[in-house]
Amino acid sequence: MATDQAKYSLHFWLLTLGLAVTKILFTLRPEINLFTEEAHYWLWSRNMAWHYYSKPPLVALLNLLSTSLMGHTEIAVRINAILSGIGVAWITFLFGSYLYSKKVGFWSAAVIQGMPFWWLASTFHVTDSSLTFFWILTIYFSYRGIKEEKKGWWVAAGIATAVGLMAKLVMALIYPSLLLFLFYNKKWNSQKINFLIFFAISSLGLVPLVIWNWQNHFDTFKHLAALAGADGIDLKQFKITDAVNRFIIYSNEQLAIISLLLLPSWLGMIYFILKRKNAVMAFLVTPGISAFWLFACLSLIDEVNINWPAFAYCGFAIALGKWMELQTKSWKVISKWGIFLSIGLPAIFLLPDFAKIKSNKLFRIKEQKVIVRLLGHRNLAERIDYLKDSLAIQKDFIFSDSYHTASELSFYLSGHPQTYVLNMGSRKNQFDLWNGMEKFIGQKNTGIFVSWNFDSMEGGAIFQQLIHEESFLSTYHGIPRRAVKIQIWKNLLEYRPNIPSSY
Known part of the structure; x- marks a missing residue:
């Protein structure tokens, strides 16, 4: 027994x-x-x-x-x-x-x-x-x-x-x-x-x-x-x-x-x-x-x-x-x-697809829908690192309208920089309690805006000059994902984020 x-x-x-x-x-x-x-x-x-x-x-x-x-x-x-x-x-x-x-x-x-x-x-x-x-x-x-x-x-x-x-x-x-x-x-x-x-x-x-x-x-x-x-x-x-x-x-x-x-x-x-x-x-x-x-x-x-x-x-x-x-x-x-x-x-x-039983396109499409929030963040960060290198950008800060995106970029970007959130109507979150982008006003830094949701900052931040803009599209086993907007701006002049009223 x-x-x-x-x-x-x-x-x-x-x-x-x-x-x-x-x-x-x-x-x-x-x-x-x-x-x-x-x-x-x-x-x-x-x-x-x-x-x-x-x-x-x-x-x-x-x-x-x-x-x-x-x-x-x-x-x-x-x-x-x-x-x-x-x-x-x-x-x-x-x-x-x-x-x-x-x-x-x-x-x-x-x-x-x-x-x-x-x-x-x-x-x-x-x-x-x-x-x-x-x-x-x-x-x-x-x-x-x-x-x-x-x-x-x-x-x-x-x-x-x-x-x-x-x-x-x-x-x-x-x-x-x-x-x-x-x-x-x-x-x-x-x-x-x-x-x-x-x-x-x-x-x-x-x-x-x-x-x-x-x-x-x-x-x-x-x-x-x-x-x-x-x-x-x-x-x-x-x-x-x-x-x-x-x-x-x-x-x-x-x-x-x-x-x-x-x-x-x-x-x-x-x-x-x-x-x-x-x-x-x-x-x-x-x-x-x-x-x-x-x-x-x-x-x-x-x-x-x-x-x-x-x-x-x-x-x-x-x-x-x-x-x-x-x-x-x-x-x-x-x-x-x-x-x-x-x-x-x-x-x-x-598990990884050791036996290649998950390799057909229909399965990959369904799998992508299930794990969509786990995909593409490293690729996006690598693209931003590439742009910073090719444009010889040094004094920069990264920001997004989403605390999710800002957090992922902080993890995957080279050097793990502190990132920032431009509140464009979302509820209050931890980024609203940390020091924000206002410290870069007039400092001639380069701001890199990244968003899955917006094509522009809609007046939330005003810069002197747009240096580069693109829609970056990552793929998962050849299946395209939703495009993300990347904008690179020179010299922050005004910072006017939405002040969240909801918790």
Whole structure:
């Protein structure tokens, strides 16, 4: 029996490290660039602060550490996501093994590694990468604290939550989730002191938020309020049909992000939990259900991004892993095939085309649409470097109407220069809080304007002379992408950006 259980540890590491290698190979594909948000968070690491306009500092700190060790490369940024993905799978394996057996632990980890939200958070280094890891770590520690009634586990959970809050503020959903379970399971009276210790320790994770927002007019709170629809609700224009439509779209997206290939198994698991009313299962699914309904309510007011509640779905994987063990052979076959396909299909998509099975033009066209935000940034930067060299430009600054484009250019241009954003009507972002282009007025520098959206600066910046203009068109396996405008100007005379009124 011990040997049988040990093999599941081996299987877990073979699967998990194999998927990590798959994501490394994907990152090393020469045509694959950083995702635009990844580049933006990397630029934060070049401008370290207590907090940032929209997010806490952990993503920038991790980028700072990894790029200091590995240089400013795609793999140096993405290694943070890949390690977070290994961590999420490992804690899921440990948690499932602790609750039930290593067999359940293995299948729980296999389930979570088949869920599309895990693929995204463990491939691209965004705030959800470390958030998901510290969320499942907190769930694991807090459960052991509840079951074993040991203060040490609650302290560990508090530390994990504090770090999670420095990844993304939505980590605060752990508080109502744990409280709901403690009252449901009649554990509040015996655990309230431990919970208060946990709360006090975890609150330290909010210190960077408070310091930065005190210094910056509480911009993060205004931004979060805007995302919740607080600055855009017009009761006179509110339509119940639009709200219902947004809710339906949101619900379908949530099913997709936990894998539609496992839908029969998810439905079977839900029926099992409702029928049995098992306390352990309730603990595993309460956080995910709470997050789902919180953002479901928000979807009635405004659009909700597909990833917002996904981090809280980790417990679903362990519940499904246990449910699988209790099922008939037919249900196990259905579930295992769902897992294998959920893992295998994304892996095939990410891997380089070793066998040339993805080389036909129709596949490439569809692939380009899926990964469009990962393409062409290096080519664009190389073109700008070429123009600077051929035109003998030395004192220059690069700017765009988009913080996405400006961030990508900073990463891929030679020397990784600080880039700038000319706000032409977008909502407020981190670039609006950094020093802007006004310092170049009258300094006889050369400004290089790059935009996917505009053919001119529309009076936002006025220069003395246009030196060069072109529309640059990059290709993906011979398939052309959308053209980008490049304008090279001499001597900034006036700088009149749009002052954003929305957060």
